[in-house]
Amino acid sequence: MKKLLDNWLVQFLLFLCVLGLTAFITxxxxxxxxxxxLMIGLFIGINLIMALGLNLIxxxxxxxxxxxxxxxxxxxxxxAIATVNYHVPFLGGVLIGGLVACLFGIxxxxxxxxxxxxxxxxxxxxxxxxxxxxxTNMKITNGAIGFLGIQGSTTFPIVMTIAVITxxxxxxxxxxxxxxxxxxxxxxxxxxxxxxxxTTLYKIQAFAIGAFCAGVGGAxxxxxxxxxxxxxxxxxxxxxxxxxxxLGGLGSIPGTVIxxxxxxxxxEILRPLANYRMMVYGVLLVIIMIFRPYGLLGGVNLRKAVxxxxxxxxxxQAGREE
Amino acid sequence: MLKLENIxxxxxxxxxxxxxxxxxxxxxxVALIGANGAGKSTTLRxxxxxxxxxxxxxxxxxxxxxxxxASPHKIVEMGLSHVPEGRRVFPDMSVYExxxxxAHTRKGKPGQGDFDRVYHHFPRLKERIKQLxxxxxxxxxxxxxxxRALMAQPDLxxxxxxxxxxxxxxxxxxxxxxxxxxxxxxTILLVEQNAHLALEISNRAYVLETxxxxxxxxxxxxxxxEDIRKAYLGE
Numbered sequence: 001m002k003k004l005l006d007n008w009l010v011q012f013l014l015f016l017c018v019l020g021l022t023a024f025i026t027x028x029x030x031x032x033x034x035x036x037x038l039m040i041g042l043f044i045g046i047n048l049i050m051a052l053g054l055n056l057i058x059x060x061x062x063x064x065x066x067x068x069x070x071x072x073x074x075x076x077x078x079x080a081i082a083t084v085n086y087h088v089p090f091l092g093g094v095l096i097g098g099l100v101a102c103l104f105g106i107x108x109x110x111x112x113x114x115x116x117x118x119x120x121x122x123x124x125x126x127x128x129x130x131x132x133x134x135x136t137n138m139k140i141t142n143g144a145i146g147f148l149g150i151q152g153s154t155t156f157p158i159v160m161t162i163a164v165i166t167x168x169x170x171x172x173x174x175x176x177x178x179x180x181x182x183x184x185x186x187x188x189x190x191x192x193x194x195x196x197x198x199t200t201l202y203k204i205q206a207f208a209i210g211a212f213c214a215g216v217g218g219a220x221x222x223x224x225x226x227x228x229x230x231x232x233x234x235x236x237x238x239x240x241x242x243x244x245x246x247l248g249g250l251g252s253i254p255g256t257v258i259x260x261x262x263x264x265x266x267x268e269i270l271r272p273l274a275n276y277r278m279m280v281y282g283v284l285l286v287i288i289m290i291f292r293p294y295g296l297l298g299g300v301n302l303r304k305a306v307x308x309x310x311x312x313x314x315x316x317q318a319g320r321e322e
Numbered sequence: 323m324l325k326l327e328n329i330x331x332x333x334x335x336x337x338x339x340x341x342x343x344x345x346x347x348x349x350x351x352v353a354l355i356g357a358n359g360a361g362k363s364t365t366l367r368x369x370x371x372x373x374x375x376x377x378x379x380x381x382x383x384x385x386x387x388x389x390x391x392a393s394p395h396k397i398v399e400m401g402l403s404h405v406p407e408g409r410r411v412f413p414d415m416s417v418y419e420x421x422x423x424x425a426h427t428r429k430g431k432p433g434q435g436d437f438d439r440v441y442h443h444f445p446r447l448k449e450r451i452k453q454l455x456x457x458x459x460x461x462x463x464x465x466x467x468x469x470r471a472l473m474a475q476p477d478l479x480x481x482x483x484x485x486x487x488x489x490x491x492x493x494x495x496x497x498x499x500x501x502x503x504x505x506x507x508x509t510i511l512l513v514e515q516n517a518h519l520a521l522e523i524s525n526r527a528y529v530l531e532t533x534x535x536x537x538x539x540x541x542x543x544x545x546x547x548e549d550i551r552k553a554y555l556g557e
Binding site for chain 1: 370372393394397398404405406410419426427471
């Protein structure tokens, strides 16, 4: 059985099965759920895709980035321009959004990745501001007025399928040679160089993949709201995505999934509180960070935890039988 | 195997080492001894590419190839591994994963033989294969750092203060292992504050003082040298 799973063809077929199943199930759910809930689910998916990208940069590789909204906006505008001005089909536009953002991730990566920690955070913050101001003053993006007339092509099944693809690829990446190298850079950058890891290369890889995810998320976002303006992608957007990653647990993929669900759903669930909504939301963040300082699933090895729970029930059963 | 000519390194306006030249021949253990701040670690860091020489005429030759200013990962690929000061294991990775990272530069997955070779030198690591490296004792972390470097199958191993912060018994054990590794075919350049032990196991030694080499010679000769005995051996 284990050997069978090692075969890449089997893995690939399994991958396709999971995707087909996701599309089928989410399609069925889409028919049942009321539009409001569906919209929340859709935004959970979009935030998850972007947060998984940032998780690779900040959680796995340990490079604090405060400019994720910039990559998101690049993806959003690039895809909008592609589908509206050049009549590219929707999924092609999403791909273009991801690729353009990825390109910027690489270009920005080279100069800024010489910086570490706080300095990198400030540099990425500056980059995000430059991008936002640029979009405000460009003709093709229609400046501060905003980009109108994007088709609302994003659907719940599409978002969920892309989210599942992202999760699977991230899990696969984290367990690969490249993923281990990225993890080593977070643990100790000097030791990583000393064992022969090309730290610059892997940091840029992480940035490129992370930016790609943000770009795809941005493209999906643009084709959901049908209207985007530069203020959609301000500093707070970057912080929102970072909160998902930190609250879920830095470097934890299941954590990021839970973080995306909790932080996207919470403001909606709290809506009855009206004016106190964002205050309670803030208090919620503080409480979670006090009781789970490493995030909801930070430091939890899910595979081990499941195995332990399984063993415990087995033991209990054995005890009962005696 | 390794030759340094006129190496100078500055951190800002502070000169860490000045015009250092030294040589390590194949199969040797060479020790670099000296007080705190003499520039020993900087010398090693410059060899492995973590620091860059600040003068143009500096030359580092490894296996007849000039490597000054090359990136660290290129140098590791050529067969030169550096065990940095303070061990620097990956704390949240298991012992096994740490060793796996050591083989990063090699194409394909390392075989069981590579791990066995490390376990042969450090049987204690085998007992703790699943333990997180951060929870190991200081001595075990030193062993892991050395084992990790060996996974790259280096021809030349740079060791920076392997005795730092360890109990005397453990220091003896580590130094025996260094000798074993050398006998098994790895050339070693060793930086050490414990001059006594360093001179005991090495063939030759250089003495560094405020960034310059003040003495060099065969280890037994240096161990007899009056100045050395006074300055570093506490006699």
